[in-house]
Amino acid sequence: MKIFSSLYDWTLKWAEHKLAPKMLAVLSFAESVFFPIPPDVLLAPMVLAQPKKAWYLAGLTTIASVIGGVVGYYLGYLMFEPWIQPVITELGYQDKFDNAISWFKEWGVWVVFLAGFSPIPYKLFTVSAGFLQMAFLPFLLASAIGRGMRFFLVAGIIHFGGEKMEQKLRQWVDTIGWLVVALIIVAYFIFR
Numbered sequence: 001m002k003i004f005s006s007l008y009d010w011t012l013k014w015a016e017h018k019l020a021p022k023m024l025a026v027l028s029f030a031e032s033v034f035f036p037i038p039p040d041v042l043l044a045p046m047v048l049a050q051p052k053k054a055w056y057l058a059g060l061t062t063i064a065s066v067i068g069g070v071v072g073y074y075l076g077y078l079m080f081e082p083w084i085q086p087v088i089t090e091l092g093y094q095d096k097f098d099n100a101i102s103w104f105k106e107w108g109v110w111v112v113f114l115a116g117f118s119p120i121p122y123k124l125f126t127v128s129a130g131f132l133q134m135a136f137l138p139f140l141l142a143s144a145i146g147r148g149m150r151f152f153l154v155a156g157i158i159h160f161g162g163e164k165m166e167q168k169l170r171q172w173v174d175t176i177g178w179l180v181v182a183l184i185i186v187a188y189f190i191f192r
Contacts, residue, residue: 004177008170015042015049024057025064032068032122033075039065040154047158048166058155062148069116069126069143076130084127093124100128109138116146
């Protein structure tokens with residue numbers, strides 16, 4: 001079934017819409033505070049659709065994500081007990097939050113950089129940094145560098161891969177999509 005090819009074509013078409021950069025900024029901001037879907041899923045097709053705007057889009061994603069990280073930091077700093085702790089408990093993230101706290105104690109600001117660059121949920125570390133009252137300037141710098149490196153890397157790979165990458169992706173998108181679905185199902189049964 002070619003479900004993912006149709007979704008891929010729809011995403012590429014939508015990526016050319018005039019409101020797409022605003023939606024990318026909103027998604028980037030929200031993902032840094034609470035939203036589960038990373039902005040890469042919109043950044044990549046937007047760079048494919050508009051390769052001349054690759055660096056602008058990566059910069060926009062970085063800035064919006066860091067601003068969201070600052071909001072997450074201040075939520076953790078000012079509103080942890082009344083707002084954040086009940087949400088963490090309700091969503092079943094307490095063990096992940098506890099791991100984030102222990103990583104902070106061991107690695108400090110490097111955890112923020114790592115979470116900003118990697119697929120580790122950045123939002124847990126923004127809130128944790130605020131809760132632990134980490135110094136704000138190192139938090140901001142680590143966030144900006146980590147997020148910037150990640151989003152400029154994604155944009156650069158897509159930009160320089162260009163049309164050849166787009167053709168290969170189009171050729172394999174259904175296989176990749178079904179593999180991801182299978183991995184999610186396997187992970188669910190292993191980690192539930």
